Amino acid sequence: MPVCFAARVAQASEEGEEQYRGKPGFDAEGRIIQSGTAAAYKAELAREAKRAIAEAEKVERLATLNAARAELRSKRSQEDRFWEDFLSPQQIKASLETESAEVDRAEALQAKVAQAKAERLAKQAAGGGAP
Numbered sequence: 001m002p003v004c005f006a007a008r009v010a011q012a013s014e015e016g017e018e019q020y021r022g023k024p025g026f027d028a029e030g031r032i033i034q035s036g037t038a039a040a041y042k043a044e045l046a047r048e049a050k051r052a053i054a055e056a057e058k059v060e061r062l063a064t065l066n067a068a069r070a071e072l073r074s075k076r077s078q079e080d081r082f083w084e085d086f087l088s089p090q091q092i093k094a095s096l097e098t099e100s101a102e103v104d105r106a107e108a109l110q111a112k113v114a115q116a117k118a119e120r121l122a123k124q125a126a127g128g129g130a131p
Contacts, residue, residue: 050121061114065107072103 076099 046125050125053121054118057114057117061110065110068106069103072099 076096
């Protein structure tokens, strides 16, 4: 990563970057004008990376959740067709409520995992430690 960062800083320093134009430590073309600004630039890149990671994790969680819901719907429809002949409507309703509660617990667990990941990333960012 240091080589990649150094290349990015060199590119920003030489060519400038639109997103940094006029910001403190950068000139009108987005080039670094202060040597001490490299730390600020690195911090900005870290913030951008965290935002991108958070967005990717959010998309991944939603995709996983949607896939689980689709699978559950498919499973329910298959089971419903099979069990309708054997179970009363009250028994079917109780079964669906149980499965719904299981999905709710899975979603809650997934939210806890996401929170733990976010806290870990925040600690790493604060401490500057590697993942």
